[in-house]
Amino acid sequence: MIHKSKLAAPGLAVTLICGAILAACSQVSGTPKSVPDAAATIPTRAAIPGLSEKYAKLRKRQVAQVDYQLSANLDRNSDSFSGTVTADTTFQHTLQQPLTIDFAGGTVESVAVDGRDIPVEYNDHFITIAAQHLPNLQHAITVHFQHPYSKNGSGLHRFEDPKDGKVYMYTDFEPYDANRLFPHFDQPNLKAHYTLDVIAPKDWIVISAERESRVEKKGELRHWFFPQSQKFSSYIFSLHAGPYHIWEDEADGIPLRLMARQSLAQYVKPDDWFTFTKQSFAFFQPYFEIDYPFKKYDQILVPDFNAGAMENVGSVTFNDSYVSRGEKTQAQRMRLANVIAHEMAHQWFGDLVTMNWWDDLWLNESFATYMANLSLAENSEFTNTWENFYLGTKQWAYNADQRPTTHAIQLPVKNTDEAFANFDGITYGKGGSILKQLPYYLGKEAFRKGVSNYLKALSYRNSTLDDFMGHLGVAAGMDLDQWQQQWLYKAGLNTIEASFQCQKDQITGLTLKQTAPKEYPTLRTQRTQLGFYRMESESMKQVATLPVLYSGAITKVKEAVGLPCPEILYPNEGDWAFAKVNLDPVSVENMSKYINDIEPPFIRLMLWQSLFDSTYDAKLPLDKYISFLLSNGAAEQDINAVRLNARNLGFAYGYLNQIPIENVRRDELQLAIENFVWTQLQQSPAGSDRQKTWFRAFTDVAHSTRALSHARQMLLGELTVGGLKLDPDMRWDLITLQNRYLYSDYEQAIERELQADNSDRAKLNAIAAEAVRPLPESKQKWLDNLSMHRDKFKLSELREAAYSMFPSEQIGLFNTNSERIFATLSQINAEDSPELISTYASIFPLMCNQKDAQKIKDTLAEKQQLKPMLVKALKNHLYSSGRCIAMGEVLAQNSIQIRK
Secondary structure, X not given: OEOOOOOXXXXXXXXXXXXXXXXXXXOXXXXXXXXXXXXXXXXXXXXXXXXXHHHHHHHHHHXXXXXXXXXXXXXXXXXXXXXXXXXXXXXXXXXXXXXXXXXXXXXXXXXXXXXXXXXXXXXXXXXXXXXHHOXXXXXXXXXXEEEEOEOOOOEEEEEEOOOOOOEEEEEEOOOOOHHHOOOEOOOOOOOEOEEEEEEEEOOOEEEOOOOOOEEEEEOOXXXXXXXXXXXXXXXXXXXXXXXXXXXXXXEOXXXXXEEEOHHHHHHOOHHHHHHHHHHHHHHHHHHHOOOOOOOOEEEEEEOOOOXXXXXXXXXXXXXXXXXXXXXXXXXXXXXXXXXXXXXXXXXXXXXXXXXXXXXXXXXXXXXXXXXXXXXXXXXXXXXXXHHHHHHHHHHHHHHHHOOOOOXXXXXXXXXXXXXXXXXXXXXXXXXXXXXXXXXXXXXXXXXXXXXXXXXXXXXXXXXXXXXXXXXXXXXXXXXXXXXXXXXXXXXXXOEEEEEEEEEOOEEEEEEEXXXXXXXXXXXXXXXXXXXXXXXXXXXXXXEEEEEEEEOOOEEXXXXXXXXXXXXXXXXXXXXXXXXXXXOOHHHHHHHHHHHXXXXXXXXXXXXXXXXXXXHXXXXXXXXXXXXXXXXXXXXXXXXXXXXXXXXXXXXXXXXXXXXXXXXXXXXXXXXXXXXHHHHHXXXXXXXXXHHHHHHHHHXXXXXXXXXXXXXXXXXXXXXXXXXXXXXXXXXXXXXXHHHHOOOOOHHHHHHHHHHHOOOHHHHHHHHXXXXXXXXXXXXXXXXXXHHOOHHHOOHXXXXXXXXXXXXXXXXXXXXXXXXXXXXXXXHHHOOOOHHHHHHHHOOOOOOOOHHHHHHHHHHHHHOOOOOHHHHHHXXXXXXXXXXXXXXXXXXXXXXXXXXX
């Protein structure tokens, strides 16, 4: 799965005490062996949501093998679907305690064992079958059930397109929602074969892991039959249905299909999708030395999706926001290619070989993150892949690893809700980053061979971290225990800084210093690369690079002696290492003088980021950062550096809304940002990615009457920026801006646009535009909807309102409603929906003063029963507020006048 950056993820504690461990398992064949003693002391499973690791281990000892036959009836008009599942189950031994079957939020009509009905014991979370009904080693367990269609994107989600009224369905299961489709053992180490048949409306297509073997007509319905699938975990099983538009192709004999709903089909660029898909297959199959392990490859674009995409076996789902209703920028095309490669990498690493339990989730996601970028870097049109990795994934990881909610990459996961909590910047970003540096440490070919051997040895099975590291160690001829302890079991971000001495323009001594935060004092070993830069012919050129393996607090780099004395020394050239960089004083001084003269764009990108890091760390005053960027940023032409600077200017603008500062000074700084962005928008090449980037920045920072007038005139076609073509989504950005500041005919702007654009995206944007209004009645309405009327809305609608409700300048409106918002936390906390909990947590805005931040601190102290997801979100808000408060204190001490 790949997660969208907006989404948070979290958990709920499930308590289950195992009094004893079962005796050793007997062979499946032969006389049943009973295990009466210790097993009798094991209590029944607690009637609460989720699955605990302890109970999953117990059930793994019970169940030796299972295969499912699933029949489902789908109706376009109903609120629910019905089905029958038969689980052909082989047990390890005769059961001495009840067996539970996961099934959340449905209705169980009957349960039968080997064709004989038994009493139904169902508590809305799981079905319980007493051991007396399962006396043998093999039984067929049949359940007739119903379940509501999902409105929150998990389980089997139903979507009715407002554009044409057509109904579409899709599933999304990771980590623990497959049991919202049908009753079964929903844990990754109970892999199964699935035989599926589905009755659906005649104009629908039905999609799953296999291609259908036949379709029978039944009047206005069709009955779809699918052959038995290969063996895999249930969280990557799938069932999608609806009148999807289909494009077809093939990749070296692998059948490819791309599908989208009819109203979106005109915007889909199938050539891009199939090109990126074929390039990924062409890279992964020889890299892994294993042909694609499944029979076909479908990619389905779906609405209301909670994540970016999901790696279901043979039928990958993508958030249809990857379809732009205008021309994509090159960065957007690369993002699409990346997510296609990410989900395809999972077909081997995750689907073919699957983690035993969710404590290895990080490896699943980190590997796909790294491999997707490696695939693009080595077999695509995108030559700046690793720069994009640094700009996005790496910054996400660095940010997450400095927060109080950081954690070790590998950590215990008590239950499935904690697994949900671990979809974060550590799991994806830091894990992907340390895998990126591992080939530098082991050697690229040794790393590749270890991966290949691991996949070959464990195909169609489950694995652990030790399996993976063992194969890498053997391939490289290295003992990785110390590396594993340092990088996988210890949290925290290290900082590196180089210092050097020179005589006669040559280095006479160079050392690398490594430090660690006091909370996480581990010093690590890794390979980095030093980059040496000097001015030559009015350009700052790279004159040398030097790979260095460093460890401990101080590493003396003897190999640097005799190299040219640098004017800028960057200790992580090429972004090999996972470490924060502090520049030495000489490099800082020369960077500030010559940043636009530095030739390689990647090093400029990293230096621009270092500048912002200094501001975020409250070392460089915010106004000095803004002044430097406004003075030097216009000359920057590299699109990634432009994207970085535009993004960070948006952050700076938001901080200024709340940092204690004289209003005149605040207005001066914010207006300078607005004017700079507007100028860049006008001066960018017509139709360029740079122009689109500055347009997005303009909608973030525009606030003056003049700028808002420009925005409205652009919307009405009365003002044009040369070559900038407003697509429907860009138009909604301008409408939201108008509503954010109650400018002119802001209400009518929404109504006019909805008449021209009645898509689901338009409806979501209209919600955002209404929720962002700085009006008490707007906040009251959407707080009511979030707290009291949730059942009337889809999660995607509530999410749009929550994300939009309190931008940084509306902290006063938040404070007016804060008592109610904090009080509602207990109610939201009781919901069995991690997605809803993360949505509500997004209401909390940036808080840049101690009084506001104290409310969060008090809530964390008073509400001890908050679920991990809410605790994590509130702690992160508190951390961000603390950073902003520190920035304000530095700004107050070091105020300067912006150069005009």
